[in-house]
Structure formats: C-alpha cells, structure tokens
Amino acid sequence: MKVVLQNLSKVFPNRSKKGLADVIAVNDFTFEIPDGKLVGLLGPSGCGKSTTLNLICGLQTPTGGKIFFGDDDVTNLPPENRGVGLVFQNYALYPHLSVQQNILFPLQNLKGADKLSKSEMLAKAREAAGLVQIDELMSRKPSELSGGQQQRVAIARALVKMPRILLLDEPLSNLDARLRLQTREELRRIQRETRITTVFVTHDQEEAMSISDIIVVMRSGVAEQIGEPQEVYDNPVNLFVAKFLGSPPINVFSGKVADGSLFIGEDAVLNISGVQNQEVFVGVRPEGFVLDKAGPLRCKLSRVEVMGRDVSIISTHGASVNPIVRSIINAESAENFSTAEVRFAVKPAKVFVFNKETEERVFFEVR
C-alpha cells in the first residue's frame, strides 16, 4: 500500500497568552511512500517527525493537506478505520494481559464480517509471534520480559491484524546498544518478509541509514531531503542535512571560492570551476581526507585514536567551525606522527560546498 502525503500541515495553536506564534509542527509536507518500502523519518527532536507519524496513523488530525493510503483518502478517517499498526516508543503493552492476550487484543476487536473464530485468532497470534520469534513467551506478562522481548511483542501486536501500514515510533530508543543492532536487523527482516509499507521515526541517523529504503530528513516541520540513505549521504542538499547524517559527523570549515580555487581558511584545497567567487562553508566527510606530506590542508595535530580497523586523526584548523577536525584513514596508511603539523589532501567527492548565507549546496566541478 503506498502512502501519499499531500501538502500535509499540522499547526498547534499557542496556548500561552503571551502572544507567541503558533507552533507549526509539520509544514506543507508532500511525499509519496512507495508500496512495500521501509521509510525512516529522521530529524532532531522537535522537528515534527513524531507528529507526522501521528498524522499518518490518525491519532492527530492535520490542519491542512491530505493523506492517501493507496487511492483512499484517509485524512478524516479515525485511526481504528485506517488499518494501521502502531508500535509505541515505550511499547504500551497492556500490563495486565499476557503476551498472548496482548497479541490477540486487536483481533478480538474485529466485528461483523471480519470476526474470527477463537481458533483462527489463536492461529494468527501464533503466526505473528513466530514472525518475531517470541513463541515461547506467550504466557508471560509484559513485566516479565526484557526490553527487546517487549519490543517484539509490540511489533507482533501491531502486525497480527495485517495492517496496511506499519508505523514505529522511535522503535529502538529504549534498547541498549547491542540489542539495538540486533533488533534493527530484525525489523529489516520482518519488513522484508511481510512486505508491509513501514514508516519509522528516529533521531538516530545511523539507525535510519542502516535499515531504511528511503530516508526523510526533517527540520522544523519541513522535509529537507528525501532519498535513499547513501544518496542523501553522498549528496546532501544543504548544510543541515550534511551535518545531520554521518557518524562521526562531517567537518565544517569556513572558506571561500576565489579565482577558481576552493579555500579552507588560507589553504587552497581544490581547483574548481563553475562557481562564482563567494564566501562558503566547506564540509569534508571524515573519510574524505588523504594523508599527504605535500597536501594543501595544513592542520595542527592533537592526537591519534587507533580503532583497529582504521585510525582517527584529531587535529585543529583555524578555519574549522567545529572545535576539532576528525579524519579517518586506513590503519595501513597511518604512520608515526613526529611533527606537530599534519597535512591532508581531500577527496573531491567527499567535499561539499555550501553558500554561507543560505547554507544551500553549491555545486562545483573539479578542474
């Protein structure tokens, strides 16, 4: 089932009397989620991603725009008639019911022609439980489960009624780091197996990048960029997106374009064409640095972090916006650093130039 958001807006009226402006949680959001895809809504807290999710599931009604599931306009449909499954951030499992009763709950709500017999319900519940691999926990109470197990029960409960759309609100944020990695793969697998169009919300870019087919980077209620994770990472449209994606984060310098050269501070790092002379921000991904004794970018070495597979060189540069410049290079190419200065060349594909005022991407060609 594809989902279409058409000029979707949600404005929360300001309730304080101080005459502050209304809060625009979602602002004119247009987006089509293709059938069977896993979509990650990504953004810092307060960017409107959870509101967008609530609008899709119907717990909140939009102040403008329309929502379509396939060809059905569901904008004014209450959540119970939308056929969505929602997994809450803290799971919202009914604590007084056993795992099995929790999973059965949505099925027992069915009425009329959809009504199932007891054995059909049980079969469906078992199937859903099997999908998330919690078959052996059916008689337990939620309080007797670990966080990861509760998460699975919540997913099973959302899946058991075969929703048209599966929605997950910060599905991994309550899990510890190890479990998060595991559950992430699990989510991906479940989504692949069921082929249900899935939307999930996260503030963790790594999470979003690793499992999404499509990510939507949001800021202040606006979708800044929509695309495949790698494409968005390799081609950010503005400084915000470039800064938000990537771990460790992108290094940002102030610089300028002058006479066919891209300057970081006083260092001319690239010869470029197709750009007018202007003040810019230059973003360089940590993996975009190459150690080069004669390289144009001169940094002051702070320390070296050896991580096994690769080496992080922490240095400082006068033009850097961040306090440190972090570059990641292969362990093989690392050497003993004896001098206080470390010099880099940069990989053009990992260098992004942004207009200093608008912070929009400025495209250039390498000469």
Place this chain on the structure above:
Amino acid sequence: MDKRNNKGWLFLLPAVLFLGFFMVYPLVDVFIYSFEEGYNSASQTFFGVGAYNYSYVLHDPYFLQAVKNTFILVIITVPVSTGVALLISAGLNSVKKLNKLFQTIYFLPYVTNTLAVGLVFMILFKKTAYSDGLINLFIELFGGSSVDFISGPYWAKMFVLCFYTIWVVMPFKVLILTSALASVNPQYYNAAKVDGTSKLRTFTKITLPMISPMLFYLIITAFIGAFKAYSDAVALFGTDLNAAEMNTIVGYIYDMLYGNSGGYPSFASAAAIVLLVIVLTITCINSLISKKYIYY
C-alpha cells in the same frame, strides 16, 4: 536474637504500644466481657461465664432487626455507590472543559457536615403538618400519593437511609476514582484506539483492570464502612432507632451501652464480637475474590 533485630523492634515500639493499648487490649477485653454474664462496669462484677450473652443477643428481635437493616444497607449502598462513583468519575475524566469545577462540585458534600446534610435530607423528605417535603411535591406533581419517608413505612425509610449513605460516601469515591483514572497512561488508550477497540471494551478491558487496585480498596472500605453505619441513621431518624425500626448493628451496640436500654456491656460486647466476625468474614471473601481479578 541479635542486635540488629533488637533495633528493628525499637523502631516498631511506638506503633506496637499504640496498637496494643488502643486496639489489641480493648479487643481482648471485649472478647472476655462477651462471655461474662451480667458484667457491671461500675462494680467490676459478673454472675458467671458462658455463651448466654450471645444467645440473648442472637434472639433479641431488635438485634435481628439491626442485622437485617445493616445487611440491606450494605447490599444496596456498596455496589450502587461504587458503580455511580465510577460512572461519574469516567464522565468527569472525559469532560475537558470545566473539569476542575465539576470535580470541586462533586467533592463539596465531603466537606459538608453529616448533620447538615441530614437537615437537607429532612427538608427534602420529611412530612410535617405544614409541608409534605420537596420530594413528595414532585411525587404529587406526577400523580402519585405522598409518602412519609421519615416516619412512614419501612421501605420508604430504608430508601432514604440508603440514598443518604450513598450521597455521603460518594465524594470520596469520586475523588479517588478520578485520580486513579487520570493516572492511567493515555498511551494505552491510543494503542487501543489504533487497534479499533470499542469504547465499552476499552473501559472494561483496559481502564477497569488498570484502576482495579483502587476500586478494590474502595469496595473493601465501603463494605466495612457500611457495616459500621450508625451516625447516618441518627442524622435522619433521631436517637431512638429501635422505635423507628432503623437501627444498625453499631446502633444496637451503642444502645446496649448507653441508650434507653443502656447498662448492658456484656450484651454490647457480644454484639460487637458478632459484628467483628461478620466484617472479618466479608473482608476475607473480598480478598479471595480480588486475587483473581486485581492487577497490581
């Protein structure tokens, strides 16, 4: 016993002393009196020891009347007051506007003096030479004939007593239940809503289990409170409750101690022990039933 244990007892001492003096000792004392025939508190004498006090009390028509009244009161007021309080609280909880105002209004009777409420009930129900009372005016308006609720037929008096009791205990229950309802995480309701749960099912399958500990507390205290009812009856029917056929078990005990028929502490003790046994039994049954239905 090691030192740490001694320290623990030291901490418990104030409570143990207090409960010992004011609860355990009187309880044991009353138990002893109930077997001492014709005990006289002034001379501290009695005739003999035996179960005669119980036999007398259990054959006393006034006591049987009191037991009957008390049981009717319990059976009617406990479920009705709890049920109505639940309805009112659920209503209050779903009202968004003026929620606080309504809560205050519903709580007002709690801070009103029992006797003042009794006076209001008199005005509503009492039939005098000059007026039939407000309720009778309504009854007559709809073509019925007036009833003397305060000194008329038994069922009318019992109706007023139950009405009054429910009215008096309601505010506390509403207060407890509204806060219990408000403390249910709204996420559960959202989850139920997304799953297409009907309002009724949400209430019975989610709300009720979530507030069940509070509900159970209210039912237990309501049972105990109704079994110990006395002042309500006095407020409505005056102190001569036996004559009004409206006596309760506690009223009977009081009468045996101080009332018109006063001066029989042995009979009072026996009646008190009978009441204790009844309340204890009911509470135990309640606890057993609750284990099945209460979710903590």
